[in-house]
Each structure stands twice: as structure tokens, then as C-alpha cells.
Amino acid sequence: MTDSDIGYLTPVIDEDGAPFWQYAARGQLRIQACASCDELRFPPRPCCPHCRSFDSTWRRMSGRGRIWSYVLPHPPLLPGYAEQAPYNAVVVELADAPRIRLVGNVVAAADAPLNSVDPELLSVGAPVRVAFTAASGGVTVPRWLLER
Amino acid sequence: MATLKDATAIAGIGQTAFAKHLPESEKTLACRAILAALDDAGLDPAEVDAFASYTMEETDEVEIAKAIGAGDVTFFSKVGYGGGGSCATVAHLAAAVATGQANVGVAWRSRKRGSGPRPWKNTTAQLPTPGQWTRPFGLLRPADEIGMLTRRYMHEYGATRDHLFNVALACRNRANQNPAAIMYERPLTRETYMTSRWISEPLCLFDNCLETDGALACVVVGAGRARDCRHRPVYVHSVAQGLPAQHHGMVNYWNDDPLAGPAWTAARRLWKTADLGPQDVDVAQIYDAFTPLVPLSLEGYGFCGRGEGGPFTEGGALEIGGRLPLNTGGGLSEAYVHGFNLINEGVKQLRGVSTAQVPGASTCLVTAGEGVPTSALLLRS
Numbered sequence A: 001m002t003d004s005d006i007g008y009l010t011p012v013i014d015e016d017g018a019p020f021w022q023y024a025a026r027g028q029l030r031i032q033a034c035a036s037c038d039e040l041r042f043p044p045r046p047c048c049p050h051c052r053s054f055d056s057t058w059r060r061m062s063g064r065g066r067i068w069s070y071v072l073p074h075p076p077l078l079p080g081y082a083e084q085a086p087y088n089a090v091v092v093e094l095a096d097a098p099r100i101r102l103v104g105n106v107v108a109a110a111d112a113p114l115n116s117v118d119p120e121l122l123s124v125g126a127p128v129r130v131a132f133t134a135a136s137g138g139v140t141v142p143r144w145l146l147e148r
Numbered sequence B: 001m002a003t004l005k006d007a008t009a010i011a012g013i014g015q016t017a018f019a020k021h022l023p024e025s026e027k028t029l030a031c032r033a034i035l036a037a038l039d040d041a042g043l044d045p046a047e048v049d050a051f052a053s054y055t056m057e058e059t060d061e062v063e064i065a066k067a068i069g070a071g072d073v074t075f076f077s078k079v080g081y082g083g084g085g086s087c088a089t090v091a092h093l094a095a096a097v098a099t100g101q102a103n104v105g106v107a108w109r110s111r112k113r114g115s116g117p118r119p120w121k122n123t124t125a126q127l128p129t130p131g132q133w134t135r136p137f138g139l140l141r142p143a144d145e146i147g148m149l150t151r152r153y154m155h156e157y158g159a160t161r162d163h164l165f166n167v168a169l170a171c172r173n174r175a176n177q178n179p180a181a182i183m184y185e186r187p188l189t190r191e192t193y194m195t196s197r198w199i200s201e202p203l204c205l206f207d208n209c210l211e212t213d214g215a216l217a218c219v220v221v222g223a224g225r226a227r228d229c230r231h232r233p234v235y236v237h238s239v240a241q242g243l244p245a246q247h248h249g250m251v252n253y254w255n256d257d258p259l260a261g262p263a264w265t266a267a268r269r270l271w272k273t274a275d276l277g278p279q280d281v282d283v284a285q286i287y288d289a290f291t292p293l294v295p296l297s298l299e300g301y302g303f304c305g306r307g308e309g310g311p312f313t314e315g316g317a318l319e320i321g322g323r324l325p326l327n328t329g330g331g332l333s334e335a336y337v338h339g340f341n342l343i344n345e346g347v348k349q350l351r352g353v354s355t356a357q358v359p360g361a362s363t364c365l366v367t368a369g370e371g372v373p374t375s376a377l378l379l380r381s
């Protein structure tokens, strides 16, 4: 059974995004940075919007962040998500670079279900840290754990 | 410099019935709405030489032109971003007519979303960017994407669910006056709203649009020509599109100021080329596929200050007789046809024939979808 059969989505990775997922597979959170002017940018793209350089590097982040916002989706949803609903989807702003924000899920452990954290524990500004899990489809994705 | 200001007018409007399910195809519905709009204007379909539509429209101009018996077509345009394109269709036709590229333009929207498939249900139809950064994490539907901005907006400015309810209620109250509306004779109460099921917390059922089958169209001609048509011309006074720097579409989480969306960009242009300001607007048709888009738009278009969109809705401000009567045909409670009903309702107001007429209305703001690259029209009689 494939992911799309159960309605669970794996990232459709493009050329610009590929390094992010390759580093994630090694347990590293890295963000694209301009090799000329040093500005971070997300989502990744071929050219620096700040200085228009085409040279980039991937800078390792501490993996610490804060919840910028979150939603609790309820059905109707794709089957793989409906089973876990209501779950949380969050936007995390990185502590190292608050303008860099990643969509993700806050979970009780890296490989725990999307609904494994009581929504009452979520709040805007709550500190989180990254963990990685091998999602179905063979792609490693970042998840977020609440800091104690 | 050439100006579009009052150079063109909307001379005709047409629509089909709105329903959860209509038996006819999108193409048939489009033709019916367009022919009704031409009949309303008193123009022969063979005179049509310009078409404008939005993307996500399944009926393209080749099919429509041959079905309605249009003449030689010399201008055609498609605007992207779904509901963000509604007002831009009229803007593109106005530019074409004002610059002599065409004489009679038709814009339309035909949808069978009430009975048809939901785009987000198609798991393979996610774009690599930005879908790879959002969809795998269960941020699947527009309601989830806008819900994320809504939670942040509430956190930053203290907006409440009561503010969103004020928006939903004003639209529903107007729909209750409009026999053509899906929600005619179906009143909404605060208790019903507050106890309804969640779709994507903080958005509940009544914060979301109702997928509808139906079609609408309008006809744009030069101002002189419009004065010879059947109805009082509704002049296209000012138009604008807006795609802000570093904007990311509905998932606008990655720029410095995610809550200052495309409305702000469109508004700066709209007012710059207008003789009027927000204080001169008698009635507004603001895109409301999700209720929080209204306070965000009220701020963007300058009806109130930053963060004041929630409180602006208090005290019946959006009702008839209030500070800014809103979505007088019912908005999302009339029909969800990607905002085209808001254009036609603006025309009805300025003709003086709305089912919720604002006495003496002579200026109307119409906006397209906020949260995606957008567009707006300032209409006057």
C-alpha cells in the first residue's frame, strides 16, 4: 500500500528543496543561506532575493524554536490524517533565525502520532526543539518536541 | 498618462441559480450567465470581442466564444490564484477597452464545487513548492492554511471569535434578505455559531465558505457605450492587483510581516488612482471565503488601523445602517463562486436594486480573495 493509498502525503521534493531533506535524513536541520551576503532564505530557491547571487550553502541550525502559530484540523480530511484528527499543525520560528519558520507537528516523541500531545499544552511562543523521524515513504521529516 | 478612471463601465450582469447541486455542466452554466449579462446590457453576443476569466476555470474562452456566437475576439486574459483573480478580470477588460484593444468584454465564473470534487482531496495535485513544506504535516486545506494566520492574528491583536461571528452574521443577515442566496431564510444565531463543529481550530463551520454550483458574468464596455445600454452605467473608477514582495500565497508564513497580505498592496494602488478614499465608500463587497479575511482586508484597504479589524466589526458596523455595510447580497452565504457574486452585487447596489439596498449608495469597493495574490475594484454610479 502506498502513501497516497492511505492519503498520507510525503514531500514532493524539488531541486531547490532536495538538500533540506537530505540533511534531514542525517538528523540535521539545515537552512539555505546565501554564500555571498549570508542571508538565510526559506523556502529554498535558486537565487538570493537580497543580493541576487546564485551561490548558496546550507547552514546548520540549533534546532530550537518557538511556536509562532498552530491549528487543530478536524475532518473532513484525507484518510491518513482523518484517523489522527484532531491533531496539531504548527508553524515554528527558529530561535537562531526568527524570520525562518517551518510548518510541522508537535509530538510526544519523534515517532509518536500527530495527535500525541494534548492541545491544551500548545501555545503561541511555547519553546520547542526538533527531532527527526522516518515517515512512511522513506522520507525523514522534522517533528517538534515541547521543551520542558 | 492614460487613465482607466471612469473610462469604462459594467453595463450588464447575469447569473444562474445557486444550489448545492445543479444538473447542467459548468460550460452550460457559463453560457447561460454570459448570455443573461449581455441581455441585461442589451448587447448582441456577436459584438463580444474580449474575454477575461480566472485560472481554475474549466470553461475556456475558445469554448465559450463559439458557444455564445461571439464575433472575432481580439483580447483574452486569464488571471491566476483562484478567488484572487475575480476583480482582475474586470480590470483587464477595462484596460483592454480603454486602450482600444476591444469594445465589448465579458468576464465570468462558472463552478460546480457544491457537487464537484474538492481540489485538496487530490493527493497528487500538490505543487512541489510550497506544498513540500506544508502538506506532509497535515496542513491540507485552505481552511488550515488561513486558520494558521488567524490564530497568529488573534494572538497579536486580541481579535476574538466574536469578531469573526460579526462577519458571518452580517453576511448571513443579508443572505436572509436575498431570495437567490443559498442561505435565504436560514438565520444564524451566536449560539449556533459558537457551538458549531470545528473545521480547523480556530476556524469553525461558519467561518468557511459553502461550496456552490452556479455561474455569474458581467459585461464591460466603454463609458460612452454604457450610457446607451439598458441600465444606469456602473463606472469602473479604479482597479488594482496586488502581489506583495516576498509573498508566498495562502501559506504566507515566511516573510517579515505575514499578516500584511496582498490587500495592502492592492489598496495602495487602488486609492492612488482614485478620486476617492476609504471614507467615501458607501458599501463594500469584501471576499469572505473565510471570515478572518474580512478584518484583514478592512485593515489593508484602510478602513481602520493595523490590528483594528476585529473591533471595527463591533456595534453592527457591517450591517445595513452601520459604518460599512458589508456583502449585501450575502457574501459567502449567497454563494461561493470564487467571489464573482460580489462584483455583481456591487453593480446591483449602484443601480439601486439590491435586496439589501444601502440608500443612495454611489460608491462600492469590491475585493478579490485576500491571502492570495489579489485584485480590487472601486465602482461608482
Ligand SMILES: [Zn+2]
Pocket (backbone or CB within 6 Å): A034, A035, A036, A037, A038, A039, A048, A049, A050, A051, A052, A053
Ligand atoms: Zn545574497
